[in-house]
Amino acid sequence: MNDYYGELCTRLYEGDKSSANKKELEFYLSFVKDENMKVLEPMCGNGRMLLPFMQQGIDIEGFDISKDMLKACIEKSERINLKPNVWYQNIEDFKSNKKYDLVIIPFGSFSLLADDVAVKSLRNMKAVLKDDGKLLLTIIKKKNEIEELSDWTETNRVSFNKETVIVYKKSFYDKRTSLLNTKIRYELLQRDEIKKVEMMDLPLRLYGPGEFESILNPNGFNNFTIHEVKDGYGEGISFYVYECGTSI
Ligand SMILES: C[S@@+](CC[C@H](N)C(=O)[O-])C[C@H]1O[C@@H](n2cnc3c(N)ncnc32)[C@H](O)[C@@H]1O
Numbered sequence: 001m002n003d004y005y006g007e008l009c010t011r012l013y014e015g016d017k018s019s020a021n022k023k024e025l026e027f028y029l030s031f032v033k034d035e036n037m038k039v040l041e042p043m044c045g046n047g048r049m050l051l052p053f054m055q056q057g058i059d060i061e062g063f064d065i066s067k068d069m070l071k072a073c074i075e076k077s078e079r080i081n082l083k084p085n086v087w088y089q090n091i092e093d094f095k096s097n098k099k100y101d102l103v104i105i106p107f108g109s110f111s112l113l114a115d116d117v118a119v120k121s122l123r124n125m126k127a128v129l130k131d132d133g134k135l136l137l138t139i140i141k142k143k144n145e146i147e148e149l150s151d152w153t154e155t156n157r158v159s160f161n162k163e164t165v166i167v168y169k170k171s172f173y174d175k176r177t178s179l180l181n182t183k184i185r186y187e188l189l190q191r192d193e194i195k196k197v198e199m200m201d202l203p204l205r206l207y208g209p210g211e212f213e214s215i216l217n218p219n220g221f222n223n224f225t226i227h228e229v230k231d232g233y234g235e236g237i238s239f240y241v242y243e244c245g246t247s248i
Contacts (some may be wrong), residue, residue: 002199002200002201003050003068003198003199003200004065004066004098004200004201005045005064005065005066005069005200006068006144006186006196006198006200007013007112008165008186008188008196008244009066009068009184009186009198009200010046010066010068010069010071010072010185010187011160011165012156012158012165012167013045013046013069013072014046014072014076015160015168017046017107018046018048018076019051019052020048020049020052020106020135021064021232021233021234022234023229023230023231023232024049024106024229024232024233024239025049025052026166027227027229027232027241028049028053028104028106028136028141028191028240029053029056029058031102031104031134031243032053032056032058032102032154032227033112033134035057035058035059036059037054037058037059037102038059038098038099038100038101038102039058039059039060039061039100039102039103039104040060040061040103040104040128041053041060041061041062041103041104041105041106042048042061042091042094042100042103042105042121042125042144043062043064043091043105043109043110043112044061044063044069044073044075044086045064045066045069045072045073045109046063046069046070046072046074047062047072047073047077047084047086048106048107048215049104049107050062050073050084050086050107051076051077051080051082051084054077054082054084055080055082058076059112060084060198061084061085061089062084062085063084063086063087063088063089063094064088064089065088065089066108067088070087070088070245073086073235075077075165076203078120079102081152084217091113091121091124092113092117092120092124093120093124094119094121094124094128095124095127095128097127097131099133100127100128101129101130101132101133101136102121102132102133102134102136102137103128103129103134103135103136104136104137105134105135105136105137105138105140106136106137106138106139106241107149107198108139108141108204109136109137110138110139111139111140111204111205111206111207112202112203112204112205113205114177114179114203114204114205115177118205118215119219120221121217122135122215122216122219122221123219123220123247126219126220126221126246127220129246130246131246131247132245132247133245133246134244135221135242135244135245136242136243136244136245137240137241137244138205138239138240138241138242139205139207139212139242140205140207141206141207141208141240142178142206142208142235143206144205146173146180147171148171148172148173148180148207149169149170149171149182151170151173152168152169152170152185153168153169153170154166154167154168155167155168155169162186162190162191162231163189163190163195164189165186165187165188165189166186166187166189167184167185167186168185169182169183169184169185169186170182171183173206177205177208178205178207178208178211179203179204179205179206180203180204180206181201181202181203181204182201182203183199183200183202184200184201184202184203185197185198185199186199186200187203204216212242214245220246221245221246222243222245222247223245223247224242224243224244224245224248225242225243226240226241226242226243227240227241227243228240229241229244238248
């Protein structure tokens with residue numbers, strides 16, 4: 001059976017991505033102009049961004065399709081006395097009567113959506129944004145060389161007390177769909193004995209030049225600005241954020 005952001009995946013994610021990097025956080029926070037703003041974080045995962053937002057007193061809520069990631073978010077929030085409003089929901093079917101000032105989808109999560117789902121999701125975001133609201137998101141760009149792994153390859157090994165999680169990956173790039181399809185196998189070992197195996201399919205949409213821009217306008221976002229966040233993910237690791245608006 002396949003898991004998607006299952007227990008072992010979440011454990012590793014929480015291990016090194018528990019909270020947003022300071023520069024990344026500051027960038028997203030700079031769009032919250034006053035305390036009355038309503039913020040939504042679809043695909044919020046373990047609350048890496050959502051919980052630091054709440055710690056600043058911001059009215060933010062979020063959803064995700066991984067029960068393990070949501071559980072990690074709730075458990076973490078209890079340790080810091082916060083009660084986040086997070087729920088199980090997929091972005092492509094998300095509808096609400098509520099209107100938000102800001103929607104954020106950080107950390108390349110939007111690239112987890114194949115084209116048909118990405119289009120539906122953009123329309124859903126447009127529908128819940130106020131007229132002058134903004135959508136901030138990052139995507140994963142196609143590089144000149146796409147790294148594929150034709151055989152199962154160990155890519156990570158992390159130890160927690162008496163347990164170790166080993167990560168194996170295999171990936172191929174599908175030119176027709178522009179999806180880098182990665183199969184991930186997580187093995188939980190206790191004293192060299194395999195106690196649990198988790199399998200995950202992780203398709204990533206890699207966007208070529210102008211491709212993402214071309215789906216913004218037809219799906220309700222008629223203006224956008226691209227920001228570079230220097231050292232956003234740590235020293236020497238920068239990323240780009242699309243600031244998308246619906247008003248002319
Ligand atoms: C890379 S994690 C990022 C989480 C969070 N945005 C962050 O910045 O750390 C991607 C998350 O997207 C969620 N996800 C993937 N597809 C989704 C969908 N269709 N609807 C809602 N959440 C989804 C996954 O379950 C996972 O928790």
